[in-house]
Amino acid sequence: LNATDLDEGVNKDITYVFSRRVPAEVKEMFSIDENKGEIRLQGKLDYEERDRYEITVEARDKGTPPLS
Numbered sequence: 001l002n003a004t005d006l007d008e009g010v011n012k013d014i015t016y017v018f019s020r021r022v023p024a025e026v027k028e029m030f031s032i033d034e035n036k037g038e039i040r041l042q043g044k045l046d047y048e049e050r051d052r053y054e055i056t057v058e059a060r061d062k063g064t065p066p067l068s
Contacts, residue, residue: 001037003059011063019056026053 005012016037018027029043030053039055060066 001039001057001059003037005061007061007063011061013062014059015062017058017060019058021056026055029053030055032057 001016003014003016005014014037015034016032017034018030018032029041029045031040031042032038033040037057037059039057058068060068
């Protein structure tokens with residue numbers, strides 16, 4: 001994933017997190033690198049059990065308060 005923020009200083013730094021709406025079972029199967037935005041598979045996928053995953057991710061700046 002890639003997001004940009006045109007602010008200056010720490011306010012332009014972005015972190016990535018799974019949305020609160022992402023089910024716990026999906027969060028267990030996938031991980032996200034908060035700094036790079038890379039999503040990685042943690043387990044095995046079974047296409048016959050589930051043929052797709054929709055994962056909502058928030059990109060947040062490091063402002064006070066952080067904006068998504």
